[in-house]
Amino acid sequence: MDEQALISQYLKGDMKALEEIYHLYKTTMFTVACCMLKSHEKAEDCVHDVFVKFTGQAGQIKIKSNLKSYLVSSVANRARDMMRKRTPDSDASEWIELEEASEAGPLLKLLKFEETQEVYQALMHCQLDQREVITLRLHGGLTFKQIAKECGISTSTAKSRYRYGLEKLRNHLSSEATS
């Protein structure tokens, strides 16, 4: 089923179309949520909320751009909401994670790099606004213009956040360079 047909069926509340949409975009959305929220648990909640809401809105919404952009934007919005409504637990969890990463110095960081995907770990060192632009661009496939609109910033700011985020990433990864 092509995207237009999917949207059309979705608007009629067809569960098969919804399933297909879910399987088509779940990885992209989950990746964006993970990168923004730095937590798999929260990312699961985020993607869950977006899809359930998306389902409930069948027949009531208009999708202006393509479906992927719409869903990626929705997940980014939801992730931002979740970060604004942080519970004390999430604050502390984040703090604890940061503490754990920093407490034993770079040696622990290096050990972690050994076991996890180094790029993802490095991405987690970027500030939220940089992570957001990078993941929306690379995983979500949004244009800088779309990202700028989504984040309420200028296109040039989106570009510079992207560039500076990559700069930071490279800096963190340099300690892992193997040759």
Added chain:
Amino acid sequence: MKNNESLEQQLKQCQFETTEGLDRKILRDMQVEIKKRNNDSMGLQADPIWRRIMNHRMTKYATAAVVLFIITAGLFSRFGSIDGASIALADIRAAMSHVPWMHMSIKGIEHGNDAVEEHWIRFDQKKWFTKTNRGKVIYIDYIDRIRYEHDPDVNVIEKTRLSNKAQFRMSTPLDLMEEIVQEADQKDYQLLIEEGFVDSKKIQIQTLKIDTNDDLDGEIELVVDVNSKLLIKGSSRLFDQNGNLVKQGDVTFDYPKQGPRNLYDLGVPDDAVLKEFDSSVSTEESKLYWAKVVDTIYGKHWVHTKDTATMNGKTYSAESWKHIPTNNYFYKSKIMPDKNSMWHLEFFDYTHKKMFIYNPFENDITIQEMDNDYSGWDIPVDKPMAMIKKYADVMEEAGYEAKIAVSAINRENHKYKMVEIELYKDNQIKRRSINYIDPETYLVMESIEIFFDNPGKRGAGGGYKITKSYVYPDHGPEDIYDIGAPRDASVFEKIEETFFEKYYSYKRAFKQDYFYLIETTEKDSNNQLVDIQEIVEGDDGLGWPSLEDSDLTLISNDMYANNNDLICLQCLYAGFKNHINNTERLPGRILYYIDPNKDYICVKVRIEQNSKANWKNKPKYVVSVDDQANEYGSYDIHEVKEFSQTKQGQWYPKVIKHYSTGVKDDYKDAPQNLMSIKTVLLEGDPALSK
């Protein structure tokens, strides 16, 4: 260094897959939502308990044990003997109380991984031995109310008194069980009884099927010896809605005449250090003792540590120096043990808010601004104390609990005070820090830090152990060269993030539609109207050239920039030979001079090309040119000679001149010839009408 393109590719490939469990939950909830939308009132509720069983770390490796404990501890007793033909729990309990020892071997299987945990229980003497899959050995004597636990990571046996709450019964973990039992009342059960023979013993198989009303179904099977009423085997299985086995745990029971006498019978080394908490030392006293240790360290000038860690058979080495008064911090680590003698070096200069990072593979030093909120890495003793003091409230609210205890131990013929700090969440230990302290000087001499289950949910489990030794010298390194950075390493300074924000902000404000560009070239003295876009986007033009190249670095010691209050940025590029048309681009560098006082206009660009450029000591910059040829190259300079402002006050370049030596052998001394003059005019300028 990774270039942008490959980094972007790596990032794109770094994707996260949803789990099957999440897929099921979302699709189910979407279905519910669709039904709601269609005014169908039938909705399915999630089952948090079974989900917790699935996800709970405690049950990860021993689901079977937990479920069986539930059964033996209470679930069956709620129903009594469900069927007159079944062997009741009371019978099983009575039979078990007469055996000398019960040995349970628990095997959990999840995602193809096996984990084994063993228990030896003596009912009449109320003794319980456990050997966990991590090699930890626990012995609890419920009569003497003492608990011994040997941690193989640190080879320490911890002896503690049992709390009054701890009772001898097969009912752990209590909290989870209570919830499950409560949930269980609301579920549907189906008990199947079968009889048969195994090794000529008559057995009864009791199978309890639990329909969770969720997408998971549970099945618990007990095999009981009909004659002896003893449990032989038990297993628990969880199935998804398609009947696929998701998780399984098996327990086998046997009843030996002899059990372990002590911890050593279960493999604890003879030289394990016995640590006994002094019950006279309260937690408050422990905190005060630790505070004194921290204060003592803060009275020193330098702390020098040597760190080692082992993982996957590799040993990681590191060394650090911290200057206590300034917090300045030096760090060197062998980042890849397989590549000998490659030390990665870092220096965090808090005094000047700069970080120096030496990359041995590139032989370069990167200097970058330190973020304002950058706390860096403190000496290890800081954080546990800070956690206890400063973050206690936050942690408590979040369910974290820090424990601190002081004890006296003998270790390798030295008397130490040992301060142990542990961080817990959900009764799971997250981190343990053991500090050996000289009782006379109050200085930490050694420490062992264990991080459990790092790197969190994504990791493969397990943890890290880092051992450190400490000395407290009066002097330490002064710069990154003092810890081994080569003097000939290239130095690059990163550009502040705010620079690009401002730069692009002003560039965006430049309304191209109102400007016109007139160019006079060396060959053609007539004015030509050319594209103003060149001013805004030109790579080597003036105004606001594109600064997309991520290899830009800040040159803080450029004399021209410093004398004229400008920002100097450098971009290096490699040589390139096009074998199709036999042309070549010489390796070179571009220096951009940006004026922060004139709306970040680029006021000068200097381009140097050199056939033998070796800017970064990297062969790839010259690999494509003939290194046997004479050195040749060129200088090109574009410079704003006059400035002007719009009515709104924005600066723009008015007159731009381009000079060049042309490509030649003696370009370094060659005169720079004027190549072109560009004049930027505002709309309505009288010159335009001519």
